[in-house]
Amino acid sequence: MSKKDKVFTVKVRRDFCKGCGLCIEFCQKEVLGASAKLNSMGYNPAEPVKPEACVGCMICTQVCPDLAIEVYSG
Amino acid sequence: MELVNKWPKYYKQDVVTHYCPGCGHGIVHRIVAELLEEMDLGKQAYLVCPAGCAVLAYRYLDFDIIESAHGRGTAIATGAKRANPKLFVISYQGDGDLSAIGTAETIHSANRGENICVVFINNAVYGMTGGQMAPTSLIGQNTMTTPTGRNPEVDGYPLHITDVVAQFPGVTYAERVSVGTPAGIRKTKKAIRNAFQTQVDGLGYSIVEVLSPCPTNWKMDPVTSCKWIEEEMVKEYKPGLLTDKREERRKEKG
Numbered sequence: 530m531s532k533k534d535k536v537f538t539v540k541v542r543r544d545f546c547k548g549c550g551l552c553i554e555f556c557q558k559e560v561l562g563a564s565a566k567l568n569s570m571g572y573n574p575a576e577p578v579k580p581e582a583c584v585g586c587m588i589c590t591q592v593c594p595d596l597a598i599e600v601y602s603g
Numbered sequence: 604m605e606l607v608n609k610w611p612k613y614y615k616q617d618v619v620t621h622y623c624p625g626c627g628h629g630i631v632h633r634i635v636a637e638l639l640e641e642m643d644l645g646k647q648a649y650l651v652c653p654a655g656c657a658v659l660a661y662r663y664l665d666f667d668i669i670e671s672a673h674g675r676g677t678a679i680a681t682g683a684k685r686a687n688p689k690l691f692v693i694s695y696q697g698d699g700d701l702s703a704i705g706t707a708e709t710i711h712s713a714n715r716g717e718n719i720c721v722v723f724i725n726n727a728v729y730g731m732t733g734g735q736m737a738p739t740s741l742i743g744q745n746t747m748t749t750p751t752g753r754n755p756e757v758d759g760y761p762l763h764i765t766d767v768v769a770q771f772p773g774v775t776y777a778e779r780v781s782v783g784t785p786a787g788i789r790k791t792k793k794a795i796r797n798a799f800q801t802q803v804d805g806l807g808y809s810i811v812e813v814l815s816p817c818p819t820n821w822k823m824d825p826v827t828s829c830k831w832i833e834e835e836m837v838k839e840y841k842p843g844l845l846t847d848k849r850e851e852r853r854k855e856k857g
């Protein structure tokens with residue numbers, strides 16, 4: 530399987546996210562958006578809104594100050 | 604499915620930091636933890652933490668950490684490294700800590716060319732205490748103590764402390780970076796890696812200044828804070844390499 534065909538799945542650890550929005554801003558594929566529902570800390574966490582568009586570039590994990598994003602491959 | 608971004612070994616599992624949403628300290632903590640793992644330095648790492656928002660870093664990072672009195676980080680780092688050269692010594696400091704109350708320690712440790720690394724978080728305010736003006740605050744910047752903007756006639760000019768120490772023969776490596784963009788974050792990691800390697804190679808003092816958002820005290824949301832770094836802060840503090848004397852040092856050492 531070439532890298533291009535690889536499937537990536539992004540997950541936000543809801544209760545570790547502070548809703549800063551940096552991942553939403555910097556994801557070039559608009560995979561992430563803000564959840565309308567508050568998390569346990571009272572923030573609107575990020576959540577995948579277009580999960581199939583994720584290319585595994587890892588930008589979201591680099592900009593996240595709270596280690597709240599996991600990207601899976603395969 | 605395989606997790607691509609494995610949890611950094613030297614970052615405590617599943618902690619929630621006290622940092623505000625979008626705070627740059629979180630990004631730089633993660634970079635430090637990742638590098639200690641990648642460079643296999645965690646076991647001998649000795650981090651000196653400042654007075655400032657990063658005072659609680661020991662709650663998040665999982666290796667030896669000592670707390671410094673305000674501004675005295677590089678004095679403690681000097682003592683630790685000289686007493687036990689096997690330690691890998693980092694002083695992590697904010698701009699108030701490093702360039703206001705700690706100016707003497709900063710200047711003299713750099714001038715002595717101590718074999719230590721300094722990670723310098725410049726967020727242009729005293730973050731922890733509520734956003735007072737720091738020596739690094741920009742001209743015109745509204746802070747708690749400059750509500751109508753920093754006025755150089757009264758408050759002086761932004762202090763370029765990293766540019767100052769970069770002039771010293773004892774300073775081997777100095778770079779300024781920003782965590783306001785993904786590319787900047789990757790450059791930050793590269794710069795801190797170079798700084799760490801400088802100490803590993805016994806080449807002397809290194810410092811990386813990181814332009815870093817403090818959304819709370821800047822009274823901006825995190826995304827706007829990153830834009831402010833890239834549009835305003837970089838005009839005063841231009842990112843880039845300030846000195847790199849590693850080759851000279853290597854030759855001197857023979």
Ligand SMILES: Cc1ncc(C[n+]2csc(CCOP(=O)(O)OP(=O)(O)O)c2C)c(N)n1
Binds near residue numbers: 654655673726729737
């Ligand atoms: C001797 C002393 N004076 C004053 C203080 C109060 N104080 C704590 S943190 C701080 C400023 C921190 O600003 P900075 O170093 O920029 O760190 P930041 O919180 O912005 O990361 C001050 C003045 C103190 N802890 N000790």
Ligand code: SF4
Binds near residue numbers: 559590
């Ligand atoms: S890995 Fe890249 S494409 Fe996927 S969500 Fe993160 S930033 Fe977006």
Ligand code: SF4
Binds near residue numbers: 546547574598
């Ligand atoms: S960058 Fe991290 S903390 Fe910020 S919104 Fe995204 S997942 Fe949440």
Ligand code: SF4
Binds near residue numbers: 621626731816819
């Ligand atoms: S006050 Fe500023 S530096 Fe301190 S945690 Fe909040 S955003 Fe970060």
Ligand SMILES: [Mg+2]
Binds near residue numbers: 697730
């Ligand atoms: Mg500060």
